[in-house]
Amino acid sequence: MSASPGSWLWLLRNELRLNWRGIGGSHLWLIAVGGGLLWACMHWAAWVALPGGYKFFQMMLKVPILSGGLFWVSVSLLVSQAMTSTVTALIDRGDLDLLLSSPLSQRTIFLVRGLSIAVSVSLLPAFALLPVAHAGLFRGFPGLMAIYPVVISTALGCTAAGMLLTMTLLRLLGARRARTAGQIMAAFIGVAFFLVFQLPNLLPADTKRAFAAWLNTGMQESGPLGPASALWWPVRAMLGEALPLLAVTAGGIGGFFLAVGLTYRRFISGTQEAVTGGRASSAKDSGAGPLFRSGLVRVLLFKEWKLVLRDMQVISQALLQILYLIPLFFLGFRSGHQDQYLTPGLVAVTAMLCGNIAWITINAEDAPELIATAPVSVARVLWIKAAAAVLPVLAALLPLSVWWSLRDPLAAATLLLCGTGAMISAALIQIWCPRAGNRRDLKNRHKQGGPGGYIELAGTIGWVGIAACAGGYWRWLPLAAAVAAAAALTAWFLGRGAREAIWG
Template structure:
């Protein structure tokens, strides 16, 4: 048997399925721009190795200084949290979104091999980026007297297996508690929240006052002292000790990661089989009885019905809900900073809020205006198509305005001029981005929300110009040093709106939607 045949694996074996998972992951990462991606990775890899060499060359050979333990520990927990977020999302994709699980489960392949391959595929996909970022420590350490850093490889791989097991186990629990369909939505939101929690933790000091920050610093130093919960001999630093090559912690991390992964795949694949069959077959129990004759009442009012219909569709979109929640989490530190009453902070935060709100309004407007599932039905409705589109735009903008309404009161403080500037830029930015979808009509799908500007490159640049233009206008009008530059920001806004209107003129006249 040739080496190529050995690498290919026996058809139906676990390794054969793993190769298939790796092939799909590689296609998803690279696509048509794989050559450019490889060149960029090569340049970034060389830069990382050079930077790491400059750091490790200054350290004495052999044992690393005490601060390295805390640095490696912080990096380890950041990586673990990010990998957990990805593992949950990847588990949802592997079990529900790819749509090939029913075919594999109906084949003569052992279900254990199917889930083993899926699990290993998830582990490899979540660890790839962090292994690329931390591997230079191992490579450079080999030539600078820190060969023990080669333990980064087995440690990260073991952590990836353990985190993948946790992600799959959480998905399993959600399937058992909520059913396969609801579990998919909840798991997507949970995965995004885990990643966003890291951002909130990084902004903790900014959300605290000066007195609280001093108290927190004293508390952390007390915990780091010998005998404290975060001292050097604390079990919490086990991943850091494994990363720097200590034998017993390394063996413990490997045993925990591999053992957890093996246990989840070996003991839970039958539960996944039972849970995902609901998603495959589409058979779910009705939680609410079917409406009886005469029990459903239709209310009059075109505006009300259009708004309610669009909001219901938005609430049924887990991806959009997740993005909205992330936007809210990113706004949370800004609210705390504004509550401290720092006027200079408000000047910087107002354009940031305008930028976030405008971006969110663009996404919602794409869902309501462009991603209409039945445009021909709207065209045949006994109502003006222009009025329907403006109502759909209003359905996208109202939730954004409601979400940021507390900041409208808090950020400007007691300065009514700042408040007026903030309101004008906020309403202007969200409205102009949404109007761009009416002035330049185009049709798409909800799933294309993140890539909605592909094929409309000029329109994408104009939307970005509007977003940054309104944010820049809010900054220039609210900041005395930059006040003289407000005509440039206003010019960018007017240019973006005018060009969008002119480009879409023929499409509006022809009724084009593509």
């Protein structure tokens, strides 16, 4: 791409380079080679499957709720991704000061940033669908090349939706809170369809029958969900139908430019407020004089808990983990097989929650030098930090176990035992296999290298396995227990060097 310095194309190239380097870090070449090979395989699969597949696709259009439903689920995920990218690109990334102080127009900067978000949003659908378009060109279905404009316009449309949603949050909540709320909302949009798909499992039988009847009526030829419905135009557009293609392309591209035109001024002023005027987030005034706590344990525990409670990223992660469990919860209680469904699920969630908090308290300490220069034993500090991770999750688990013991004492005891074991295991692995990180990287902590993440996962699987065995599969218990024990021992063994470096 040749572009003169300062042009929008030149700026876009810079944005894309930054995005590209942000994808894989030091493993970029591995991702490029692996992705290239996978894409070649997908081309081959599309080439082989296309003649029959095309007929199948056309047949699916007669029952559009399947193909169209899949499209809209994908759109919801892309909007979620666009929101996350918008928050990162327009609020989090600290280069707006540099760009806005340059002679480039604000509109160009905003447009290019929007385009770069759209490119990142389009990557996955392009990766999945373009092999079909390419194969179609050579297999006698040139209409499938319409996948190109549909992917591009869908990505632009989703980016516009993501930007407008983030903009609304920015306007309602201010830049600082919008960032957090945007991340949470993006996560919820991502999980919403999962919950919708679980609805049939959760509804009572009568409601389920009524819903099925409504769906049948809606899917009739003239119904709102019938084959002629405009809801399914994007899928028809991909097969090259002219009117849907025109509408989808115009909608996506038009929506994007409209969103840019409507929001760029507000975004730029909003993000500047975040830098210059962001003094709004304040804790409650503590009155005339400070009342301090004393004692290392109390001070350290309260400090860790305050930081976790005030970190919306951690809260949103925790909420999501609980949200994913809701269908399992209903399933378990409706089927009466809590021991088979619910106990292992809850053990997994407690381990994940505790692992996340322990990673933040132990490995993502914001001021390690302060603690290192304090006259306290580092080992003692680490144990207190582990306790800071285990105690709140245990506090949530205890009342649940007590209430549950009234219905199923064995399942409740299993939950308490395995949940506590899984939590302690997750926290210990953070201590035994330390690797310094930044709390902002919580979501990607498993990708930060080192064996700790995998060992923690193995430990969780072991404890979940033990909980599942208590549901009647006792002969597998030794294997599950061996996995849990092996994870802890491996962490202890592999982490010796790192521990020596930190503990001295």
